[in-house]
Amino acid sequence: MNQIALRNLDESIKLGLERLEEAIRILKLDLNRYTSVLVGGTNGKGTTALFLSKILQAHQKNTLVYTSPHLYSPTERILINGKPIEEEKLLHYYQKSIAVNDHYKLGLTPFELFTLTFFQIAENTPFNIAICEVGLGGRLDATNVLPNTGSIITSIGLDHQKFLGNSVAEIAREKAAIIKKYNKVVTGQLPLVAEEIIREQCQKTDSTLLRLGKEIDLMYSFDGNGFDFNIKLTNFHLENARIKSINSSFVKNAALAVAMASLIIPLDIEKTKTAIQEIPLKGRGEILTHNSNMVIIDTAHNAHALSFLLADLRKYTNAKPIIFLSLLKDKDWEKMIRLAKVYCKDLFLVSQPTERGLTKKEAPMENWVTAEETFSLMKRFKNEIVLFAGSFWMAKTARDKLLCQR
Structure with missing residues (x-):
């Protein structure tokens, strides 16, 4: 993993899609061949992606997850059915990404190199649904080259103002840009100005919208060691689910994941509840x-x-x-x-x-x-x-x- 570590994965930010789009064209990667969900937002993206993946796996769907940053190893950033990718496989495709970048002088950033690696792995791995965490913002983030059919926006607050803008409205517009034509869209409880921007984007794209606190009803309580909670959707009710954490944000993230999963597949109550409870929230509350x-x-x-x-x-x-x-x-x-x-x-x-x-x-x-x-x-x-x-x-x-x- 030293070669990957040396590339400073989370530094050298340079937004834009054109470099990665050119690399995808050169490698003839087909991003349309699988269903994909983009998870954006200021916080809670990685946890929401993990919850969604686990729920879909419990319903016999094979998932490929791309998330960042990692806690221990870069292999954690790409999960095949919940398990970190093998180091040898990751290095193989990462080296191919470097070779293409160097040969064609594409100028890919470290994050774009890793994202290209993910897309190569997706091209050569059998799975049903890709779940990708947006790196920064949305509109010009490398992950937004995906023709995603689902979009989750977990939260919107002030962060990365240097790149995204100095107001909640500016940041919301950047994040709303992951919503594409006929998307299934799920959002957390957002500031009013952000919620309105997301709603307008959904109208423009003829997308379905479920919002926490409105179409998604969530009730939860803390007992000193974790949260018990109920989720109520139009087509699905989940009662007495549990998460061991002191951070209520993760209960909300679980609700967003359940809502998105319900838009993708019919959900079984017990399978969903078990999936949520089995997720190890390492370092997350x-x-x-x-x-x-x-x-x-x-x-x-x-x-x-x-x-x-x-x-x-x-x-x-x-x-x-x-x-x-x-x-x-x-x-x-x-x-x-x-x-x-x-x-x-x-x-x-x-x-x-x-x-x-x-x-x-x-x-x-x-x-x-x-x-x-x-x-x-x-x-x-x-x-x-x-x-x-x-x-x-x-x-x-x-x-x-x-x-x-x-």
Whole structure:
């Protein structure tokens, strides 16, 4: 995986479809031969894609999922029926992508190279439905070369303003562009201006629209260890489903996945319920116990995601958490720190060994610790609620360390 890691998958952003479209033409890839669903939104895309894949698999549909970023290995980004692709197969097609890019001087970005790799794997893998997480925005994202028949927009908030615009309306227009003619469209609860933009796009494209809180009725409750919830659609009712997480966003993501699945195939109640409960939410509102402490690990890496997570913590627990954040320079880290300070008992910023990671240089007045110091501190805590968040790196590091110590 070193060759892939060296290409800095999540950096060097350069939006546009023409480079990838040319590569697809050169390789004679047929993107029309399979059903595809694009999952866009500010947060919750990856989880929603995983829920949808698992539900479809439970109904004997073979799925191919493309998601990003990864927690442990690039193989996690391409899932064949829920299992990470074999490393050898991934490298084979990734090297072909590099060869085509270099020979024809296409100038593909690292993300476009990996997306081209996914499309090559799709060309050579038997499956029924492809589920692709949009990388950034929608209109000019590499995944939008797909002639998708389904579109999910999970949430819309301010993020990546440098590329998508400085208002919710501008960002909504970028994300709405994944909706194509006669699409099946499912959305989360969006700001009113964003909802109206999505609705207008659905009208223009003669697309079917289901919205959380309107056509999708969701009721849920938290019992200290997870959520029990009911989903009611026009053609399908699901009762007493369960997710072990403290982040209610994932319950909403599950509802979106159920709604989209119901538009694709007839659903069986028990198969759907079992599929939802079987998904391992690694680092996604994950609840662990460590030295009598309740530990929550979440990949919330922007202000939009962190605000919802912290609101859930305040709503569903009776104590202020001790928070460890490892943040990214290209996010609204100042707002994330302000949000955390409102909710926390103590706040520690954790330095990470990545170029994107926020350092003491940018925020010298904060309370900084290294990863090793973080887990030494953990030994002192008793009967506390401890949150690790701010980046995928923080989630991975916390999981690795704490699971080893159990």
